[in-house]
Amino acid sequence: MRIASPARLFALALVFAAARSQGQGRALAIEDFYRIRVVGSPQMSPDGRWVAFTVSRRIEATNGDSSEVWLAASDGSTPARRVSAPGAHAVQPQWAPDGRLSFAAGIRRWSVDPSAPDSISEVGGVRQSSRVVLAGRLFESADGKRVAVLRDVPVPRHDRVYKSDFERRHEERFRGVQFDWLDFQRDGQPFPVPNRIDPVITPPQEIFVGENGAADVDNARQITRLGLRPAALDWSRDGRAIVFVADSSYRDERRYGSDEIYVATVDGDVRKLTSNRDYDYASPRFSPDGRWILYTRQLSTDAVIAQRLNHGGPTDLAIMPAGGGAETILTADWDYLPANATWSPDGKYVYFTGGIGGSTHLFRVSPATARVEQVTHGDRRINGISFDRAFSRIAYTVGVTDAPAEVHVANIDGSGERQISHANDDFVREVRLGRVERLAFKSKDGTDVEGFLLYPYGYRADAGLYPMIVSSHGGPHSADGYTFDFKNQLFAANGYFVLQVNFRSSTGYGEKFLWGTWGAWGTRDGEDVMAGVDYAIQHARIDPRRVAAIGHSYGGFMTNWLITQYPDRFAAAASGAGIVNWLSDYGTADVARTKETEFYGTPWDASAREIMLRQSPLIYANRVRTPTLFINGELDQRVPYSEAEQMFVALKKNGVPARMIQYAGMPHGITGHWNVVHRMQNELRWIDTYLK
Numbered sequence: 001m002r003i004a005s006p007a008r009l010f011a012l013a014l015v016f017a018a019a020r021s022q023g024q025g026r027a028l029a030i031e032d033f034y035r036i037r038v039v040g041s042p043q044m045s046p047d048g049r050w051v052a053f054t055v056s057r058r059i060e061a062t063n064g065d066s067s068e069v070w071l072a073a074s075d076g077s078t079p080a081r082r083v084s085a086p087g088a089h090a091v092q093p094q095w096a097p098d099g100r101l102s103f104a105a106g107i108r109r110w111s112v113d114p115s116a117p118d119s120i121s122e123v124g125g126v127r128q129s130s131r132v133v134l135a136g137r138l139f140e141s142a143d144g145k146r147v148a149v150l151r152d153v154p155v156p157r158h159d160r161v162y163k164s165d166f167e168r169r170h171e172e173r174f175r176g177v178q179f180d181w182l183d184f185q186r187d188g189q190p191f192p193v194p195n196r197i198d199p200v201i202t203p204p205q206e207i208f209v210g211e212n213g214a215a216d217v218d219n220a221r222q223i224t225r226l227g228l229r230p231a232a233l234d235w236s237r238d239g240r241a242i243v244f245v246a247d248s249s250y251r252d253e254r255r256y257g258s259d260e261i262y263v264a265t266v267d268g269d270v271r272k273l274t275s276n277r278d279y280d281y282a283s284p285r286f287s288p289d290g291r292w293i294l295y296t297r298q299l300s301t302d303a304v305i306a307q308r309l310n311h312g313g314p315t316d317l318a319i320m321p322a323g324g325g326a327e328t329i330l331t332a333d334w335d336y337l338p339a340n341a342t343w344s345p346d347g348k349y350v351y352f353t354g355g356i357g358g359s360t361h362l363f364r365v366s367p368a369t370a371r372v373e374q375v376t377h378g379d380r381r382i383n384g385i386s387f388d389r390a391f392s393r394i395a396y397t398v399g400v401t402d403a404p405a406e407v408h409v410a411n412i413d414g415s416g417e418r419q420i421s422h423a424n425d426d427f428v429r430e431v432r433l434g435r436v437e438r439l440a441f442k443s444k445d446g447t448d449v450e451g452f453l454l455y456p457y458g459y460r461a462d463a464g465l466y467p468m469i470v471s472s473h474g475g476p477h478s479a480d481g482y483t484f485d486f487k488n489q490l491f492a493a494n495g496y497f498v499l500q501v502n503f504r505s506s507t508g509y510g511e512k513f514l515w516g517t518w519g520a521w522g523t524r525d526g527e528d529v530m531a532g533v534d535y536a537i538q539h540a541r542i543d544p545r546r547v548a549a550i551g552h553s554y555g556g557f558m559t560n561w562l563i564t565q566y567p568d569r570f571a572a573a574a575s576g577a578g579i580v581n582w583l584s585d586y587g588t589a590d591v592a593r594t595k596e597t598e599f600y601g602t603p604w605d606a607s608a609r610e611i612m613l614r615q616s617p618l619i620y621a622n623r624v625r626t627p628t629l630f631i632n633g634e635l636d637q638r639v640p641y642s643e644a645e646q647m648f649v650a651l652k653k654n655g656v657p658a659r660m661i662q663y664a665g666m667p668h669g670i671t672g673h674w675n676v677v678h679r680m681q682n683e684l685r686w687i688d689t690y691l692k
Contacts, residue, residue, distance in 0.1 A: 025432030027457045028493035032431065033486060033677055034060045037423035040384060042395040042407045043093045045101070048388030049074055050114045051395040052093035052101050053407045055082075055423050058673045069093050069103045071114055072420040074393060074409045080421055083112050083120065097144070140213065141239035146266065147210045148233055148242055149220050152203045182253040185590045187638040188667040197251045205229045207242060209266050223268045231259070236286045236322070241265045243284040243293055243322075256593055258300035261293065263322065273324040278303035288347045292319045292367065296341065297329075304597045311515040312597065317341050317350060319367055330365045334372040335510040338363070344391045351375070353385060355508040357450055358438070358481020362394070362414070376414045379438070380482045387412075395420075399483040401436040401454070403428050432457065434492035436482075441535040444527040447504065447516070451532040452480060453540065454488055454498040465543035467691040468497040470533060470562075470570075474553035476505035476525065477514060487680050494684060495692075499536050503528035503558075518598050521615050522561040529558065530566060545571065546691040550683060552576035552631075553639065553668065557617070560647060563628060564620035572690035574683045576631040577639040577668055580621075580647040582612035588640045621650035627657035629686040631679060633666030659686065 038056040045051070051074050056067040069090040072080035084090030088105040095101055102111045102123055109123040137150040162168040177192055184192040196202045207224045210216030224230065228246040235242055245259035258280040264270045273293070274281055277300070284295040299313025317338050320327040330350060331338050341352040349364040356374075360381040365372045376382050381399035388394075392412050397405040398419075407421040439451040456466050469491050473480045480500035488498045502509065503525035504516035517525050537544050549559045549570050556578020563573050579585050583603050586595050595601075599615075601608025613619060628651060630644040641662060651658040661682060663670050670679065 025430060028431050028433060028486075028489050030490060030677060030680060032427070033673070033680075034058045035427060036404050036486065037427075039404070039406055039421050039423050040397060041091075041093055042384050042386050042397060043095055043101075044074070044386040044388045044393055044395040044409070045095050045114065046097060046099055046389040048390065048393035050101070051386075051407060051409060051420055052083075052095070052103070053395075053421060054091060054093065055421070060673065063672055063674050065089075067091050069101075070421065071101065071112075072407070074395070074418075074420065076418055076420060084110070085120070138217070139233040139235065139242075141235040142237055143239055144213050145211070146235070146239045147213055147217060147220070148235070149208050149210065149217055150205045150230060150233070151208050151220075153206050153227075154203050155199045157200050185637045187590050187636065188669070191635075191637070197253050199251075202229075207233070207244070207264060209242075223266060224262075224264050224270050226262070226270065230262070232283055234285050236290045237288055238290060239266070241286075241290075241322075243286055245281055245284060256301040256305075258302065261295060261320075263293075263324075271324065273320060283341065285341070285343060286322065287319075287343055287367075288345055291322055292347075293322050294319050294341060294343060294350055296338065297327075301593050301597060305593075308600060309597075310518045311511065314511055317352060317365065319350075328367070328370065330367060330370050331372060332370065334363075334365075337507055340385070342387070345389070351385075351387075351391075353382065355479055355481075357508045358452060358479060358502065359508075360399075360481075362396075375412075376410070401452070401482055401484060402433045404484045433489050434459075434498075439532065439535060439539065441531055443504075443524070443531045445524070447513075447524075447528070449501065449503065449528045449531060450509070451499060451501040451536070453536055454492050454500075455540075456495045456497055457493045459541075461541055463541075465541050465546075466495060466497055467546035467548070468499055468533075468536065468542045469548045469550055469687065470499045470501070470529065472503070472529060472549070472551035472555035472558040472562075473500065473506070474551070474555050475507075476503075476517065476521070476554040476558075477507055479506040479508045481508075487683075490680060490684065491687075494688070496687075497536065497540060497542055499532055501529045501532035503532075519600060519611055521598065522558065522565070522617075523615070526558065526561050526565055529562065530569070533569070544569075548572040548574070548687045548691055549626075550574040550576070550687075551578070552670075553578070556631075556639065559628075560617035561615075563624050563626040564617045565623075567623045567625045570626045572628070572687045573626045574629040574631065574686055575644070575647070576670070576679075577633065577636055578630075578643065578647075579616075579639050580618040580643050581616045583609070583616065584646070585639070585643060586612070588642060590637045618646055618650060621647060622654055624651055624654065624656050627686075627690050628659075629683065630658065630660045631663075631670070631683075632661075633663050633668060633670050635665060636668045638668035 040054050042053045051072050053070055054067050055070050056065050067089050068082050069084040070080050071083045090103050090105040092104045100111050102109050110120050111123045112120045139148040179192045181195040186193045194201050204227045206222050208220035208222050210220035230244040230246045233242050233244045243263050247257040247259050249255050249257050260274045261281045261284050262272050280298050280300040282296045284293050297318050298315045315337050317330040318327045336354045338352045338354050341350050351364045362375040383397045385396040395409045398408050399405045404424045408417055408419050410417040434454045437453045439453055443449050479502045491498050549562050551559045556575045559573050559575040560578045560580050563570055586603050599608050599611045603609050630648050632641045632644045648658050648660050663675050
């Protein structure tokens with residue numbers, strides 16, 4: 001890894017682009033999955049001179065990862081270099097106010113002076129041990145003089161009394177699970193999930209404050225007595241007050257709950273600043289001068305259900321006086337989803353990120369005018385943004401379609417951008433990845449829709465027609481776009497076009513588009529996908545008889561829906577963790593709220609039940625002619641394995657080729673490098689069988 005001059009970087013970029021456009025470079029191979037370096041966690045130093053980041057690689061032998069911490073000068077004056085020890089799994093780079101860099105490796109944290117990166121020292125003492133033990137519960141004031149800590153406040157436990165030793169013995173011999181609470185499952189967590197309505201199992205938490213920094217954690221005094229579970233703590237700049245959120249209904253298992261905003265002083269004065277329970281408040285932050293509180297506001301799930309709305313309501317940034325009072329919505333005229341909001345040091349702007357179509361960028365809004373400005377631009381996704389202390393410089397990763405993400409730096413206005421990590425230069429030089437073309441077309445009802453078409457390796461317009469794979473994203477409230485996707489590039493390397501459509505319900509296209517499938521999952525978004533398929537076939541050299549559909553989660557549902565509603569259009573399909581029966585899914589999945597909101601109710605509500613039946617692919621299984629591969633995690637509690645099982649049986653009963661892959665011990669997101677590679681191999685093999 002090295003840093004080159006700006007002129008050299010520009011020249012290299014031209015060489016790489018020319019090489020790809022002229023057809024140089026080999027095709028991507030599945031073995032390259034273990035070769036790619038994953039760059040992330042960029043952290044700008046307080047003085048803006050340095051950027052620390054991680055470089056991870058996948059280890060085939062162990063099915064794990066190895067991570068290193070690297071350091072680069074933000075101006076490119078010195079080459080980037082590894083500062084963690086060879087062979088150490090180093091993560092979590094973090095800058096201290098004094099300009100030293102620390103990171104975790106093993107059970108210890110290490111510190112390094114960026115001007116002398118070989119001088120690594122171990123960080124020890126009570127302060128470090130407190131951070132390890134209280135991870136996620138320890139919050140230091142800006143000057144480090146005070147520390148807030150969240151502690152469980154146990155309630156008396158009453159041991160069970162048995163009628164006899166005989167009864168006790170048989171209770172102790174029991175092997176299994178017993179539960180009587182509603183929220184008993186959560187994907188990826190041990191079953192059953194601990195009972196949140198029982199204060200013995202899930203005790204209340206309170207805020208305690210230590211006066212002498214992290215070293216004083218053991219002597220911290222209690223300042224709240226709410227009997228709730230505070231979260232998202234933030235100190236005022238003067239260290240005199242803490243703002244946080246808490247849900248007063250968290251013991252009500254029949255409610256989805258909504259957080260409210262509280263402020264507590266170090267003297268123990270606690271006030272609730274919000275009173276509208278129709279909203280869920282998140283991420284409160286004091287302004288630098290302590291006069292205002294910034295937060296995110298969204299209509300609560302309970303309000304959507306109670307009001308039987310046909311939309312989910314906007315997500316907005318807002319501010320209110322620190323003492324409470326009228327709120328000001330900062331993004332009322334900005335029709336997207338703000339995230340990661342933070343104040344500038346002078347309080348004149350709030351910076352945040354947001355998705356626009358297939359891109360993600362940095363924005364800012366003035367609390368004085370509520371006018372949103374876009375800071376970064378281009379066909380790419382900006383992630384992991386970090387600021388220097390003065391908010392004059394930013395560091396971030398840049399996601400593009402034809403190369404793995406790398407770290408860049410720029411001025412606060414987005415100018416003067418420079419790439420400072422080059423972890424994948426050799427890979428990009430050697431492998432020619434498929435190019436992506438943005439598509440814009442109209443759906444069946446005239447709605448404008450965006451898609452992305454990845455071209456196959458070695459594409460030639462005079463080489464006949466190519467097969468195409470339609471890949472649908474999950475969510476459904478997410479979006480495809482400018483990011484490196486190894487699996488899609490692998491399909492392209494094997495001669496396939498890959499089409500991704502940001503169908504209705506996708507983020508990045510405004511609220512009307514976001515809620516455009518309410519009450520009819522599959523119908524309008526399915527029409528969007530098919531309009532994209534038709535447009536791509538007209539636009540490029542694609543064989544309409546050789547089209548496959550794939551996807552995971554909502555993309556799996558979309559795949560199931562497409563092969564039932566458009567049975568003559570798809571020659572093969574691979575459905576990952578896709579729902580086929582909304583009625584069975586309601587009681588067996590961990591997200592009943594999606595049916596209670598976007599399907600208008602429960603299975604015992606006649607109108608909601610009719611919608612669930614109408615939008616269930618299983619009802620139309622007799623139409624399917626498409627050979628389909630079903631993929632599921634054994635322990636999936638988001639879309640239980642039984643969903644795929646129902647459709648598999650239906651297809652086999654109707655004489656349609658079908659195959660099932662169940663990954664042992666896997667939840668909804670099928671992880672582990674061995675599993676990921678195995679899945680790619682089998683999806684490619686299945687699609688090759690029917691499209692080649």
